[in-house]
Amino acid sequence: MARVYLDWNATAPLRPEARAAMVEAMDLVGNPSSVHAEGRAAKALMERARGDLAEALGAGAADVVFVSGATEAAALALAGRGLHGAAIEHDAVRAWVTEDLAVDANGRVAVADPGTSTLQLANSETGVVQDLPGGLAVSDWTQGFGKLPVAFDWSGVEMAFVSAHKIGGPKGVGALVLRRGLDVDPRIRGGGQEMGRRSGTENLVGIAGFAAAARAAARDLAEGAWERVDKLRNILEKTLEASARETIFVGKGVSRLPNTSLMVTPGWKGETQVMQMDLAGFAVSAGSACSSGKVKASSVLRTMGLSEGDAGCALRVSLGPATTEAEVTAFAEAWIAAHDRFRRRGR
Template structure:
């Protein structure tokens, strides 16, 4: 019996490692030196890191000296969401304003006291309420943290507008760009933010490596999260993960080279998937379908179909999907993102996320629709027999 060829449509959780990146990681693993050593082997490791720093910086329009490598997006966000994040010569923020639909690494990982945090509500499309943001500005020194793109729905936030509002009042702005980078153009200066956080495994790089990007060298996090030696110019202690950093660098370079063409290709595939799902399930609800979204992301629900049941059915069909962020998989709880958007709780229990990427083809989308039709027909037969 021939095994079913599997189709991976969960890129927002993790993109498959690109073959070129895997080769680069293996090459870097063979470097014997510590990047802090002055001998030739150490200098080779250092050169590998600095080349990657340039590649990652170029992806987001930053200066290489302002790229700080971390163990991932979570550590990067935990680091910068601190009262000690400040402009040199100034005091840090006394209050954190954070979007209600942020990733848990921001909502749960910041370093502010509970009584100095305010959550910014979102509208039914998942977009931050700017009027509520304005109400908080000018009261205290604020740090505002808003994702550029949501991991569950793909909804894009007006980060440039948020940055202008906040900085007009002397505040600081951080944006979690983990899901956005490599899928849409991301530029630190154009966004006007003070800090961005990134993660390699969303763009076909290795897991376990990310970056905190500062807009200038006039910004610092005075209270370091990881202390020890002077690595990363004192920003983040610990011997650098040279192989992962090298892989991150190449993944960033490839993502930058392919960005415009790939975004258009994925948006066309996403729209085709959406149309096909609506054809086989006319009552399907597209989550935030009217909002600006990532070109690769589609979140939908079919009334009466529970996500847990659907995920198993699709998996048996050889298709990997998600019911939300991978960080929450395996936990029976409603999505805080959908709750914040006011999605009906029963509908929210059935939301599925399709996220496309560099290996996705039109044939994959057709297979998804065919599998969806079989899953839906089973649901409709059960409804008919129960009537």
């Protein structure tokens, strides 16, 4: 079998629709800020893309701000606001908040004052989905968007942000969406692009790919693609549980993303499992792609009450609509074989 990609939460493979839209956008020579015909053509493409993304988000087009990715969007939404957050948030959020929101053993967060708080829609490592309270100041939708039905205008959230490459768009482009009537202090000043909220010539090629990916992601949701993925994830966990009874599947008792399985096998280091599975032909991770290169236990799992040792023994498998049952079965067989070797060595 060819290599199998099971790290969709780190980045999703580029969708063919996004690739085609990007190639088409490359042929447009104009700057979206120019007033001549070429500039107007570029501007028209960008605004169509903004409208398509807004529709997928359930928001108004004028409320969508294109940026370089979710990290920049987080800074734009959070910097200088003194909001409260939890230690399970992405590092791009934790950099700007006071980490004092309580987290339970299942990774669920209690928010006392939504108007002064930020809370992610879903966690990239555990897949645990949060119930977002009305009036929430900011929410990271990077992992949930495209996998869960969302409607910004009905969510009660004041600001949310997303990233293209998590839904099969290109890397290096994202968006911040704001409640109508709200605004942000620009972090990047200059020519006043993006309605004065983010200066710099827009990444037209990336934006075109982002919008195409958002349209395709909305289609997948409507057609039940993630329900099939959820069934595959459950098959995987049931198969592994039968052979590794000591393995913990984090967040299994609460709502999770349909594609995410984070397993902890005490004594078996996560990075060791990643290397063994990589050699066997499977791409998986030991946690968030932004931290998996660091040899340290997951702060998310430590916050949920796991010991330092157990938190360092996590392996994340994240599936996607293109994942097949044969690939899941092949991974399960490879992991079980490696687990059997680990147990024999431990005796």
